[in-house]
Amino acid sequence: MNTGKGEKHHHHDHDHQEPPYHVIHKLPPGDSPYVRAKHVQLVQKDPEAAIVLFWKAINAGDRVDSALKDMAVVMKQQDRAEEAIEAIKSFRHRCSKQAQESLDNVLIDLYKKCGRIEEQIELLKQKLHMIYEGEAFNGKLTRTARSHGRKFQVTIKQETSRILGNLGWAYMQQGSYLAAEVVYQKAQSIDPDANKACNLCLCLIKQARYAAAHSVLDDVLQGKLAGSDDPKSRSRVKELLHELEACQSSLLSPKSSELCLEDAFVEGLDKLMSQWAPYRSRRLPIFEEISPYRDQLAC
Structure with a gap:
């Protein structure tokens, strides 16, 4: 991430301007239920409290796409995968069309973790079908993926x-x-x-x-x-x-x-x-x- 400020390498500490707080912690800027949830997840490192705040963000309609996905991932890490599956199924209708594919990816992981093989196969076939129909990646030939903080392009x-x-x-x-x-x-x-x-x-x-x-x-x-x-x-x-x-x-x-x-x-x-x-x-x-x-x- 290009932080803008604070990127120049000065040898004198007093010259060195700190990048903004949210940039250091990879947080979205501002103050809203979703931002507070991310703060508790990434800075305070309290996953259970973060889950409660992600729910609040979803109910408040604040960044629902990200809130639902992030909450499901944290739930999976907390061995609450079955609950995460139910959450996605119940609330994905509130998410944008663009978010549906990545919600499917999260679901596939959750089914795998729970040993729900039939449902995993069903969803994978559905994804293959979308590729055949040209509906994957929202119609584009590549999409941006993230892994360990790095972004890279994935082809169809x-x-x-x-x-x-x-x-x-x-x-x-x-x-x-x-x-x-x-x-x-x-x-x-x-x-x-x-x-x-x-x-x-x-x-x-x-x-x-x-x-x-x-x-x-x-x-x-x-x-x-x-x-x-x-x-x-x-x-x-x-x-x-x-x-x-x-x-x-x-x-x-x-x-x-x-x-x-x-x-x-x-x-x-x-x-x-x-x-x-x-x-x-x-x-x-x-x-x-x-x-x-x-x-x-x-x-």
């Missing part, structure tokens, strides 16, 4: 890949590994990274397709993907390699693994049918991608 492509990645994770929680695999493959073809590669590898291990799992990991090992060098990615690759070795050394009866694949395949197909039903014409490439697995099932 990156957003699609991120949503598909989240959808893959949700399918994995349900044990729908084939559906997860197809979704991760799609996400990787749009915007590949090491994290999704590791998740894809896990989908393949769960289906006892070890050679395919190995080749996915190789891309990360050779540093071909964004985030390959992250310490987090490196330790995950180690774990996955370990798991691969363990699985390959224990002799699985081919009969049982075949059955798992059959179940996952059918379940995955049902999921995909419902997911891409509204846009039949665009659905075809996805099914071409999974057609090779039919041969594996024929035997």
